Amino acid sequence: MGLAxxxxxxxxxxxxxxxxxHKSFPGVYALKGANLTLHKGxxxxxxxxxxxxxxxxxNVLGGIYRKDNGEIYIKGQKCDIRSVSDATxxxxxxxxxxxxxxxxxxxxxNIFLNREPKKGKLINYSEMYQQSIAFAxxxxxxxxxxxxxxxxTIAQQQMVEIVKAVSFGADIIVMDEPTSSLSDNEVDALFxxxxxxxxxxxxxxxxxxxxxxxxxIADTVTVMRDGETVRTMKVNETSNDEIVRLMVGxxxxxxxxxxxNQPGETVLQVNxxxxxxxxxxxxxxxxxxxxxxxxxxxxxxxxxxxALLGLDAMISGxxxxxxxxxxxxxxAQAYKLGIGYIPESRRDEGIFPTMSTRFNASLKVLQKFIHxxxxxxxxxxxxxxxxxxxxxxxxxxxxxxxxxxSGGNQQKxxxxxxxxxxxxxxxxxxxxxxxxxxxxxxIYAIINELAKRGMAIVMISSELxxxxxxxxxxxxxxxxxVSGILSRDEATQEKIMQYAVNI
Numbered sequence: 001m002g003l004a005x006x007x008x009x010x011x012x013x014x015x016x017x018x019x020x021x022h023k024s025f026p027g028v029y030a031l032k033g034a035n036l037t038l039h040k041g042x043x044x045x046x047x048x049x050x051x052x053x054x055x056x057x058x059n060v061l062g063g064i065y066r067k068d069n070g071e072i073y074i075k076g077q078k079c080d081i082r083s084v085s086d087a088t089x090x091x092x093x094x095x096x097x098x099x100x101x102x103x104x105x106x107x108x109x110n111i112f113l114n115r116e117p118k119k120g121k122l123i124n125y126s127e128m129y130q131q132s133i134a135f136a137x138x139x140x141x142x143x144x145x146x147x148x149x150x151x152x153t154i155a156q157q158q159m160v161e162i163v164k165a166v167s168f169g170a171d172i173i174v175m176d177e178p179t180s181s182l183s184d185n186e187v188d189a190l191f192x193x194x195x196x197x198x199x200x201x202x203x204x205x206x207x208x209x210x211x212x213x214x215x216x217i218a219d220t221v222t223v224m225r226d227g228e229t230v231r232t233m234k235v236n237e238t239s240n241d242e243i244v245r246l247m248v249g250x251x252x253x254x255x256x257x258x259x260x261n262q263p264g265e266t267v268l269q270v271n272x273x274x275x276x277x278x279x280x281x282x283x284x285x286x287x288x289x290x291x292x293x294x295x296x297x298x299x300x301x302x303x304x305x306x307a308l309l310g311l312d313a314m315i316s317g318x319x320x321x322x323x324x325x326x327x328x329x330x331x332a333q334a335y336k337l338g339i340g341y342i343p344e345s346r347r348d349e350g351i352f353p354t355m356s357t358r359f360n361a362s363l364k365v366l367q368k369f370i371h372x373x374x375x376x377x378x379x380x381x382x383x384x385x386x387x388x389x390x391x392x393x394x395x396x397x398x399x400x401x402x403x404x405x406s407g408g409n410q411q412k413x414x415x416x417x418x419x420x421x422x423x424x425x426x427x428x429x430x431x432x433x434x435x436x437x438x439x440x441x442x443i444y445a446i447i448n449e450l451a452k453r454g455m456a457i458v459m460i461s462s463e464l465x466x467x468x469x470x471x472x473x474x475x476x477x478x479x480x481x482v483s484g485i486l487s488r489d490e491a492t493q494e495k496i497m498q499y500a501v502n503i
Contacts, residue, residue: 408439
């Protein structure tokens with residue numbers, strides 16, 4: 001046993017202890033006595049619904065927010081973390097979900113940003129490159145350190161962030177949703193590096209909404225709910241069902257909400273579509289039907305629909321909407337044809353983060369309540385309340401900035417904005433990415449209800465369980481073309497992966 005300042009006993013292998021952490025914002029109590037202990041060589045999963053307090057707790061640890069009350073001990077020493085610099089000096093590094101590297105600089109320049117080795121007054125690039133390579137090799141990463149970050153994949157950029165953390169001497173590393181944009185092979189590579197960091201004595205705080213990852217990589221799991229720590233458990237002594245129950249505070253029956261209906265007429269037909277990396281793609285979607293699109297990263301799923309919507313140029317092929325042959329040059333034309341599109345990157349393409357919930361919910365139907373310079377505010381409010389009410393959007397006020405809502409509620413607002421247009425076809429790209437399990441269940445119920453009403457749904461997803469459980473048919477893509485189409489009864493993970501990798 002060791003002794004921390006103030007007489008608190010600590011375990012010798014404790015890297016971090018956060019005790020009774022409180023944090024409030026105007027009108028919101030974000031943390032109500034949260035606790036977390038991290039040991040050397042441990043991967044500690046931190047889970048909870050959006051709004052549970054995970055990010056706030058980590059922002060307190062990282063010096064982005066200052067705690068109102070509570071204590072933080074680093075290796076037994078009580079610390080007052082007031083800034084990001086304080087966190088770095090205490091061996092803490094946070095790898096955020098949104099990568100924050102400088103794209104036009106090289107890998108080495110990013111690793112040593114603002115602390116470049118000098119030779120006289122000039123930067124010693126040779127030394128910087130050698131040190132960068134050495135830090136990468138220390139954890140088994142092979143990378144070109146003179147390559148511009150802008151040319152790297154998301155997975156490679158994450159590796160740069162990890163090497164940067166190692167170069168600072170960080171032994172407390174926070175990874176926030178690190179696999180949200182990675183392929184299976186890239187996830188395997190990341191997990192190998194995490195295991196190497198463990199053997200070197202680092203402690204990893206691993207935030208994820210993917211329950212399937214916990215048994216693969218985590219030793220311990222802490223569940224948070226409503227700003228409080230609910231329970232900490234060894235992963236091998238609990239189950240995903242138990243973790244989910246603790247997260248949401250209730251049993252999650254009917255997680256995948258699906259009632260199967262007899263599909264109606266074909267409302268979208270695509271024949272031999274070719275565009276850039278996509279070639280000879282054909283499929284159809286009927287009213288009241290959910291068609292899932294599966295495939296590995298780079299298979300061409302998103303690119304297919306970007307071409308269909310006029311976001312990318314369609315080189316050849318035929319598109320029919322409601323039986324009529326159409327040519328779509330831009331999303332505005334698709335909108336007029338009754339096609340809605342919820343993009344993969346909600347924050348970058350789906351919402352205006354600093355605008356209100358009201359603004360985001362009504363943006364696509366401005367013509368319904370704006371006439372010349374006159375705004376019919378009552379009609380706008382009626383529209384917003386109706387569709388946000390249908391989606392059960394939880395927000396303090398319609399004037400609340402949408403970026404202050406949870407990921408699940410942001411997604412509900414995006415869906416509400418499209419429902420206001422009365423679409424016949426709704427294309428949803430990764431509809432539950434970055435959303436907690438409780439909100440996922442709500443989104444699945446919404447998708448199911450829309451299909452029951454007769455809407456044709458296209459669901460592009462990298463999560464095979466939701467593809468299998470929510471789809472009437474599954475279109476599998478590989479290297480830019482359709483490799484197979486499976487019925488609901490045929491669609492298994494094994495069968496989908498066979499088509500996805502050409503086994």
